[in-house]
Structures are given as C-alpha cells and as structure tokens.
Amino acid sequence: MNWIDNVVRPKIRSFLNRREVEENLWVKCPQSGEMVFYRDLEANQWVVPNSGYHMKIKARDRLASFLDDGAFQTVALPQVPQDPLRFRDTKRYSDRLKESRTKTGMEDAVLVATGALYGQGVTVGVQDFDFMGGSLGMAAGSAIITGLETAARRKEPFILFVASGGARMQEGILSLMQMPRTTVGVQRLREAGLPYIVVMTDPTTGGVTASYAMLGDVHIAEPNALICFAGPRVIEQTIREKLPKGFQRSEYLRDHGMVDLVVHRHDLRPTIGSLIGIFTRQPVNPAIPAAERDAGRVSMRDVAIAAEGDGEDDTLANPPVAAHAE
Structure with a gap:
C-alpha cells in the first residue's frame, strides 16, 4: 500500500x-x-x-399551525410596479426586494390564503416581518385588499395577522396611499356583513397601526407585543418624560381599551373559532376536541364580551355552540 x-x-x-x-x-x-x-x-x-x-413566526408556519390540518390554499395576488421611484439608499431598492424574496420565499410582505377553522371557511392574511420588516408598500396593500375582496366574494370571515414596522419608505407617497386604500377595502367587507378579526403581533407600528390594523371588529394581541404609531423611544425623546412600565405593550393597551383581548399563541385557534361562531351563528365543529375548543387562558365570557360589547348577559359566558343553538 x-x-x-x-x-x-x-x-x-x-x-x-x-x-x-x-x-x-x-x-x-x-x-x-x-x-x-x-x-x-x-x-x-x-x-x-x-x-x-x-x-416571530414565518407566514406559512403561522397558517399551518392556525388552520385545520395545516391545510391552506394561497390566493393569487396582483402584480404591482417594481421600484417605481428608482429608489436607492445604501443599496438599490430592487436589490433589497431580491434579497427578501430569497430569504422568505415570498413575493412581498403579505401572504393571503383560504382554508378552514373548525370547519368554517375563512380567508387569512399574514404579514411576515422577515420581509423588509413587514413594511407596507404597494404589493402589501394590494395583497390585503385582495384578501378582503376574496373574503367578501366567498362570504366568509377575514382574519389578518399583522406584523409591521410601518410604511415602506422606498416607495414614498405610494406607500402612504395604501392606508386609505385598505381602509376602503375594510369598509366594503363590513358592508357585506362579514367579520374582520385582527391579530396584532410584535411589532405592529407606524402607518399600519393607523389604518387596517385598528379597523377590526375585534382586536386581539399576542402577549407583550409592541403596538404603537410612534415608538416609546421617540415619544420619550419628544416629551422628555419617562413613560410608564409596559407602555404600548399588549397588556397595557388592553387595560386602557385599545385592544380587546391578549391571547397566547396556542389559544388563538379556539379563541378566534369561538368569535367566528358568535359572529356567524355557526356552531363549532363537534369533531374538534372540547379541550381545544375551550382553552383555559381566555374565558368564553371574555370572547363573547369582545364580540358583543356587553358583559351583562350571562348567556354570553357559554361557548358559541350553546349561545346560538337553534
């Protein structure tokens, strides 16, 4: 050898x-x-x-854990002009888009899909923070409007998971125009008599908070999520005062009436399923285990109060199946 x-x-x-x-x-x-x-x-x-x-959780992982059997069908989204302002800072905007698409496997910051929640058809939009901080541009705005229109056409609730740093500066005024556009889309869904449920995750800030994120029939937040228009550091520098502990976090906003519910991620399915049952008067699928339907972190009374806006009726303490049984 x-x-x-x-x-x-x-x-x-x-x-x-x-x-x-x-x-x-x-x-x-x-x-x-x-x-x-x-x-x-x-x-x-x-x-x-x-x-x-x-x-933070990826958009497809969010959909897979939220919808029945992890099954969903993505909705085709409209094409929008790429880099309309020919924007460049430390690098070209078009290069930033390519990098984010490679990183996330998404065309832009919002993914829209259809599926079922406890057997009830739903349309779901998810904003992915990994795509340029979930910033709101023309593509994201058009995706949200498409989701709202899809829900209206299919006559089913629209659920939106929000995670954003605000408007996308690389698109300038075209980004800010998405705020009134999405507001009109929400109004059309409301005119159709369909529920619009918003789940705010960390962070939900800027122009997104000033538009579609605060127009839901019910506002749910994940624990300790930052929810604001201007961040606490900017406010402290402006007013020269120390802000209260937990200021602009989910629990603080719930206690001060800006958010209806703070819900653990594991309990979002049963909580939103109960809300949809109340809004649509459709019973929760009996094939779903009762332990999952009646998660302990958020009581059904809290869910009902958030949907009905009235805590005086004791019948609202029951799950939607009992509250709306014919």
Missing part, C-alpha cells in the same frame, strides 16, 4: 462524505436568555417554553 491509498483516498472520502451541520441549532430567548433547541421551539409554535416569550 502506498501513501495514495493510506492518506489521499481517506481524506478525499471524508471530504466527500462530510455531513452538513445545521447552523443555529440553539436559539436564545431575548427575554430570559434561555437556550432552546431549534426543533423544540418550532414544535411549540415559536413560543419559548419556560418564559412564554413569543418569537
């Missing part, structure tokens, strides 16, 4: 058979510093088990 057999060939084989090792196998919780195995975090819908911190 010569040195080729003893040295060269084994090295070549080890190089060719080298296993690819995943990066970021462990994820650090921003709140507690806890290290969580990536797969465990993914299986827990990107909620850190011990601290309960809600991490």
